[in-house]
Amino acid sequence: MAVAILRQGDYLIASIRSDLTDGQLLALRDDLSERVGAQRIRGVIVDVRALDVIDSFMARSLSSIAQTARLRGAEMVIVGIQPDVAIAMVQFDLNLELLRATLDLDEALGLLDQLVTHG
Amino acid sequence: MASQTEGAGAQRRDAPGLDGPLLHQLVAHLHEQRGDLREEWARRITDAQLLRAMTPQEIFSEVTAVYDNYVTALETGSVETLQAYARDLSERIIPRGVETHEVLGIVLLLRDVLARSLFEHYQSDFQLLNRILDAYEPAANRIAVTVGVSFVEERERVIREQQEAIRELSTPVLQVRERLLILPIIGVLDSQRARQLTEQLLGAIQDNRAKVVVIDITGVAAIDLTVANHLVQTVEAARLMGASAIITGLSSKIAQTLVDLGVDLGMMRTVGDLQGGLEEAERVLGVRSSLGESGSQPG
Numbered sequence: 001m002a003v004a005i006l007r008q009g010d011y012l013i014a015s016i017r018s019d020l021t022d023g024q025l026l027a028l029r030d031d032l033s034e035r036v037g038a039q040r041i042r043g044v045i046v047d048v049r050a051l052d053v054i055d056s057f058m059a060r061s062l063s064s065i066a067q068t069a070r071l072r073g074a075e076m077v078i079v080g081i082q083p084d085v086a087i088a089m090v091q092f093d094l095n096l097e098l099l100r101a102t103l104d105l106d107e108a109l110g111l112l113d114q115l116v117t118h119g
Numbered sequence: 120m121a122s123q124t125e126g127a128g129a130q131r132r133d134a135p136g137l138d139g140p141l142l143h144q145l146v147a148h149l150h151e152q153r154g155d156l157r158e159e160w161a162r163r164i165t166d167a168q169l170l171r172a173m174t175p176q177e178i179f180s181e182v183t184a185v186y187d188n189y190v191t192a193l194e195t196g197s198v199e200t201l202q203a204y205a206r207d208l209s210e211r212i213i214p215r216g217v218e219t220h221e222v223l224g225i226v227l228l229l230r231d232v233l234a235r236s237l238f239e240h241y242q243s244d245f246q247l248l249n250r251i252l253d254a255y256e257p258a259a260n261r262i263a264v265t266v267g268v269s270f271v272e273e274r275e276r277v278i279r280e281q282q283e284a285i286r287e288l289s290t291p292v293l294q295v296r297e298r299l300l301i302l303p304i305i306g307v308l309d310s311q312r313a314r315q316l317t318e319q320l321l322g323a324i325q326d327n328r329a330k331v332v333v334i335d336i337t338g339v340a341a342i343d344l345t346v347a348n349h350l351v352q353t354v355e356a357a358r359l360m361g362a363s364a365i366i367t368g369l370s371s372k373i374a375q376t377l378v379d380l381g382v383d384l385g386m387m388r389t390v391g392d393l394q395g396g397l398e399e400a401e402r403v404l405g406v407r408s409s410l411g412e413s414g415s416q417p418g
Contacts, residue, residue, distance in 0.1 A: 078359070083321030086356035087314075097386070102361035103328055 003028055005035070010042040011112060012074075013105070017050050025061045032065055036072040043112035044069050047105065049080030056092040066098045075115045077101065077108040141254050146194045148240055149233065157186050160225075160232045169224050172215045181208065189229060193258050198265045205266045209273035222270045226263045233259065290316055292323035298330040299400050300362075301393075305338030313349035317356060324362045331400040332357055335393045337368030347382045354386055363388065363403065367396030 002020055006013045012035060014028065032044055046062065048054065054062075066076040078101045081089070089096065102108045149156065161182045164170055170178055184204065192201040209222070237255060241248035285306050293301045302320055320332065334353070336342075342350070354364040366389045369377075377384060390396040 079361075081359045081361075083318065083325060083356075083360065086321055086359040087317055087352075089359055090352040090355040096355065096359070099359065101359045103325065104361075107361055 005031070007039065007041075008109075010040070010116070011045060011109070012036070012039075012041050012043070013045045013047065015047040015050075019051065019053070020058070022057055025058060029061060029065045029068065033068045033072055036069055036074045041074045042116045044074050044076040045079055045105065045108045045112070046076065047079045048085070049082070051085065052082065054081070054085050054089055056094060059089050059092055059094055059096065063094065063096060063098050066100070070098075075100070075112060077111055079103070079105055079108045141250055142194070145237070145251055145255060146190060148237070149190045149193070152236055153186065153190075156232055156236055157182055159236075160186065160229050163228050163232060164225050167224060167228065169221045169228075170212075170217060172217055173212070184208075185229070189262060192262050192265075193255070196258065198262060201262060202265050202269050205269035206273050209270045210277075213274055213277055219267075219271060219274070223263075223267050226266045230259045230263055285312075290319060292319055294323075294327050294329075295333075295397065295400075298328060298404060299397075300324065300327060300329045300332045301335060301397075302332060303335045303338065303393075308336075308339055308342060308346045308349075310345050310349060313346050313353070317349070317353045320353065321356055321360055324357060324360045329362045331403050332362050332364045333393065333396040333400050334364055334366050335368045335396065336366065336373070337370075337393065339373065340370075342373050342376055344380045344382070347377055347380055351382060351384075351386065358386070365390055365396045365399055365403075367391065367393045 002016065002018050002024055004015045004017065006015070012032065014032060016028075020028065035041060036044065044065070046065065048062075062078060069076045076099075078099055080103070081101055100111065102111055157179070161175075161179050164178060164182070165175065173181070185201075185208070188201040188204050192198050212222075234252070234255070237251055238248065241251055290302065290304060290312075293303075295301055300320075300323055302316070302323075304316065308316075320334075323329065324332065334350075336350075350366070354366070357364045364387075366387055368391075369389055388399075390399050
């Protein structure tokens with residue numbers, strides 16, 4: 001299983017374990033979007049710590065997951081983008097403004113708590 | 120004259136041999152007139168307002184050395200000694216602000232001074248003058264090129280060394296307090312250094328679990344479009360690592376440049392000076408931990 005999705009209270013934590021094919025990525029998007037609505041999820045955390053590469057399709061998909069989640073009533077935070085990956089991502093010339101990111105899971109949970117309560 | 124139809128390399132070896140007697144005569148003339156010609160040359164250098172960074176005594180002593188080397192180069196057809204001297208001279212005068220046009224100017228002046236003297240000396244025999252000039256001109260031009268190229272090469276070497284020195288100046292990423300880093304940038308920012316900076320910064324963010332980074336560019340004199348975009352990318356990359364960046368110390372010139380270039384500053388949080396930047400950073404950190412308002416929300 002390339003992606004493990006855990007539920008923690010009102011939050012979903014999707015941990016990407018290895019590189020995803022484009023098809024798997026789209027499946028992940030649909031799956032998350034479905035669950036957000038069905039399980040009354042308020043926040044989604046996508047952990048990409050294990051990824052050495054995030055290509056432009058993946059970056060765009062993550063951004064669209066964030067957008068979709070927001071439309072369904074949940075905030076999304078990305079966790080664990082590696083330095084090299086960050087450098088590569090900002091060179092795609094994509095609009096990543098919708099992507100929120102934190103260094104680790106603790107930070108992400110804290111940020112979601114703030115966003116959901118105050119945001 | 121065979122020397123004119125052959126390549127430069129052949130000319131260099133053959134010129135003295137082919138025109139042996141003539142060249143000998145030419146060199147003898149230059150030796151004989153050494154005193155006058157040196158003075159004439161030094162005078163014309165001063166008249167042309169070249170080498171103003173040097174005193175007349177210095178000019179005269181360099182003039183003497185170059186003159187002798189020049190005549191030797193004419194005599195032997197070998198420019199190595201002159202080349203070495205030109206490198207050495209360049210090394211001494213470059214730090215004093217002597218420009219390329221000055222060096223080329225004085226070498227061409229010497230060529231002219233010597234040519235005039237030849238005209239004067241051989242004015243009675245036009246045929247002979249022609250043959251003397253045939254021997255003199257190619258050698259003189261080659262010497263001029265050698266000196267000019269030596270100077271430029273020396274200059275480029277100095278520039279390269281300085282660039283490397285600047286690049287090697289490590290840019291420290293400093294931790295001010297928990298979760299707050301400062302990155303002071305000083306000197307010239309080119310693409311390579313900007314990329315290196317970004318890598319260092321992101322590494323430090325990860326290692327120190329930084330939440331806020333203050334990038335201070337007070338020490339950066341100028342910025343171009345490429346570097347400005349690098350800066351924007353650095354801020355964006357830091358955000359993807361979960362840290363918000365505050366830029367401080369934008370000079371009015373750089374601010375103007377950024378606006379003129381149309382760089383997208385939407386993502387950049389800027390504060391006037393480092394002190395203000397630190398206060399802002401503390402505020403972001405403080406607000407976060409106590410009240411729980413998000414500081415990493417995009418603009």
